[in-house]
Structures are given as structure tokens and as C-alpha cells.
């Protein structure tokens with residue numbers, strides 16, 4: 001559909017095939033409103049005519065999702081008020097100047113929440129030069145933001161004292177006080193366009209950027225370009241908040257991932273020298289070993305036992321792959337249906353040298369694979385895939401220190417590697433640091449929401465610590481993700497267990513903790 005292609009080109013917004021009817025409805029209704037012309041002629045005119053920019057503004061209102069509310073995802077605002085803002089205030093103590101951008105601000109709820117938080121944290125804010133800029137594609141959203149008038153529904157997450165301090169009730173609506181409105185400036189702006197005529201995207205303009213729940217609507221190409229602009233405009237050491245279901249994996253390595261207040265956000269690196277554009281995802285084949293993991297055993301110990309059995313089996317016969325109907329794809333390939341893992345597939349990343357290691361891993365000759373790996377050139381050994389393989393082979397072989405060293409090295413060059421965070425979680429559990437293990441699992445899940453193993457690990461740890469609700473929640477998540485987990489990744493991270501064994505394990509653990517499966 002030509003119209004869909006033009007929407008991508010102009011606004012970066014992606015519409016899957018199931019949304020085609022929605023697009024057709026918009027075209028029909030706009031053709032009707034434009035003098036009852038035919039939809040085909042409407043699209044023709046829209047694309048051909050240089051004077052169609054007003055019509056595109058109308059379309060922007062209809063094509064965007066403007067859902068938002070004050071203090072959305074309270075955890076982000078806690079991290080902002082308790083950590084990010086104090087650090088920024090400290091850094092700007094001399095100039096007393098702070099610049100904040102809310103990109104994709106919708107009706108203004110987000111930038112106004114930022115302004116209110118600043119008022120709360122910085123009592124002498126009047127002595128500071130603070131600017132909060134909200135930009136959005138939709139003219140209607142910007143109009144509403146400028147009016148500053150909201151319903152109770154928009155304030156559903158706003159703390160009572162803030163409601164009283166910063167809003168005036170007018171009938172059933174809430175009007176923001178001018179003192180907050182004055183702190184925020186709004187402008188209509190298309191993030192998908194570079195806009196070289198203005199200096200909006202000038203380097204190091206903003207101390208903090210919020211761009212939440214916006215990139216999820218963009219094509220991956222446009223997301224990449226927008227992130228490149230954000231890399232540029234955020235000052236070194238400055239911060240970036242994304243929506244809780246969004247991450248920079250496969251998009252940028254120029255930010256450091258921060259995890260606090262049960263949320264994730266990013267800090268612009270001061271130094272880009274360690275930046276790698278590579279990404280992870282590895283594969284191997286491991287046989288199904290029927291095994292009972294009792295809840296007193298740590299997951300690491302269970303993996304160790306399964307791996308030992310694999311080694312024994314491999315010595316006596318060449319192992320049969322339980323999942324022979326799903327032949328192991330080459331290292332670095334994965335199920336393209338999983339968009340987040342598909343991000344890592346943009347270029348083949350397996351050097352010839354690594355192939356032999358991979359082949360030994362496929363045959364479950366883990367010790368051989370490790371030997372082969374250690375014989376590789378230093379350069380190959382430092383490739384992200386080699387480091388991840390080393391971490392996994394080491395953990396399967398019970399070599400905790402080596403696994404942790406490999407993970408640390410990998411995370412130094414690719415901090416957004418979900419697999420490395422998961423293997424690190426296993427290491428931390430074994431060291432007895434359950435809280436850090438859980439943090440590592442949560443980071444892996446944040447970076448790849450389709451990754452089943454960290455949920456399973458969290459569930460097993462929760463069960464062992466007596467957290468029944470937590471265990472049931474995580475195990476249920478693991479169960480549903482395992483059904484569709486990419487087979488190569490499952491075999492790589494499944495610790496020597498087949499899909500069926502892992503599914504059975506989830507079910508029996510859920511039952512044992514009082515749930516029904």
C-alpha cells in the first residue's frame with residue numbers, strides 16, 4: 001500500500017498488515033472530508049502535491065497513539081527524583097542550568113510531571129535556569145499540552161499532595177497552575193526527520209532526555225536514526241529514559257545501562273572508545289536429559305549435573321538430538337519472529353575459527369569445545385560470540401570463575417547482551433548473592449522480553465527462598481515463553497535440558513508451590 005510506505009517515509013511509523021484496515025479507514029474518511037474524492041485520488045494528490053503539509057498534520061493526529069498520564073511508570077520518576085536529578089544538579093552547580101527534553105510528549109503529562117518533580121527536589125529552583133521542552137508530531141496533542149487541562153483519569157498516578165499543590169479543580173477537570181506551565185515549552189516536531197534547518201539536534205544540548213513509548217511505533221531503521229540523534233544531543237554523562245518495554249539493544253552502545261529503583265534507564269558514556277556495534281546470540285545443541293531438579297538444588301548445580309551426564313553419554317555414543325526436527329541453525333541465527341533477537345542478525349558474525357568450537361558444542365563435547373576455544377587467536381577470543389561461548393561452556397563445565405570473567409569481558413564491550421546477564425545471574429547465584437543474581441536475570445529479561453531462561457531461574461530462586469507468589473509468577477512466564485523459545489537459544493542456555501524437560505520442570509514446580517498446571 002503506497003500510503004503505508006509514505007507514512008513510514010514521513011513519520012517513521014510502522015503499521016503491520018493487520019493494521020491495513022485501520023489505514024484504509026483513515027484514507028477513506030480523509031478522502032470524504034477532502035471533497036468526496038476517491039481514496040486512490042486522495043493518496044495520489046497527497047503524495048504528489050507540495051501543498052499537502054496541512055493534510056499531513058491532520059493525518060499525524062489520526063495515525064499516532066497519544067496514550068499517556070502523569071507520573072506514568074512511577075519507578076522511572078523515583079529514579080529521576082532520587083538519583084538522576086540530584087546527580088545532574090550536582091554537576092550543574094556552577095552554571096545552574098539544566099536542559100531536559102521530553103520527546104514524544106503527547107498531551108504534556110510527562111514533561112509536566114518532570115517539572116513538578118524538579119519543583120519538589122530543588123526548593124530554590126527559581127535561582128536556576130531550567131528548561132523542559134516537550135515535542136510531539138501531533139498538533140492536537142501539542143494544543144492540549146499547551147492548555148494544561150486534564151481529567152481525573154490523567155491524574156490517576158499523581159500523588160495526592162502533588163495534585164493539591166499543582167492543580168486547580170475546575171468542575172470535574174484539573175487545571176495546571178501557571179507556575180508549572182511556565183516551566184515547560186512545547187513544539188510540534190517530527191522526530192523522524194533530521195531537520196537540518198534548525199539547531200534542535202545540536203550536540204550536547206540536553207542533560208536528560210525522556211523518549212518513552214515512542215520508538216515502539218517506529219520501524220527499526222527510524223528507531224536507529226532517532227537513537228543516533230539522541231546519542232548526539234544528550235551531554236556526555238547525561239541520562240536517557242525509555243519506556244519500560246523499550247531498550248537500546250541492537251540500537252546503540254553509547255549509553256551505559258543503569259538499573260535502580262526497579263527500573264532501567266541509560267547514562268551517556270563519556271568515552272565511546274569501548275563501543276562495539278556487535279551483538280550476541282549464539283547456538284548449540286544439547287540433548288534432553290530426563291532429570292529431576294529438586295527444589296533444594298541450585299539451578300547452577302542442576303546444570304552442572306546435566307552437563308556431566310551429557311559428557312558421559314557423549315563418550316559412549318554420539319548423542320542423538322532430541323529436537324532433531326529443529327536442526328540447530330548456525331551460530332548467530334535465531335527465530336526472526338522474535339523481533340528483539342532478530343535485531344542481532346544483521347550481519348553474519350561467526351568467523352571460520354569459531355565454527356569448530358561451535359561444532360563441538362553442537363555435539364555436546366563441551367570440554368573439547370573449551371579446548372578448541374582456548375586455542376583460538378587472541379583476536380577471535382575477544383569477539384563477543386567467542387566470549388559468550390566461553391561463558392556458557394565454562395558454566396556448563398562448572399568453571400564459575402572462568403564463566404564470570406568471560407561475562408565481565410563481554411559486558412565491557414556489549415553491555416546490552418541479554419545472554420551474558422543471564423549467565424552472570426547463574427554465577428551470582430552460585431556465589432550466594434541471590435539479590436544480584438535476581439538483578440542480572442531482570443536485566444536479561446528487560447533486554448530481551450522473549451528470553452525464557454531468566455524467568456525460570458528467577459522462579460526457581462523464588463521457590464527456594466519461599467516466595468510462593470513470585471515463584472508462580474516467574475515460572476508461569478517461563479512456561480509460556482519456553483513453548484516458543486528459539487530452539488538454538490534454548491539449546492545454548494538451557495543448561496543441558498531439552499525444551500520438554502524444562503516445560504515439565506516449570507509445571508512440576510508450579511504444582512509443588514501450590515499452583516495448578
Ligand SMILES: C[S@@+](CC[C@H](N)C(=O)[O-])C[C@H]1O[C@@H](n2cnc3c(N)ncnc32)[C@H](O)[C@@H]1O
Nearest residue numbers: 064066068104106136137138190191192212213
Ligand atoms: C504513547 S505516546 C507516549 C507519551 C509519553 N512519552 C508517555 O510515555 O506517556 C507516543 C507519542 O509519540 C508521538 N510520536 C509518534 N511519532 C512521532 C514522531 N515521528 N515525531 C514526534 N512524535 C511522535 C505520538 O504523537 C504520541 O503522542
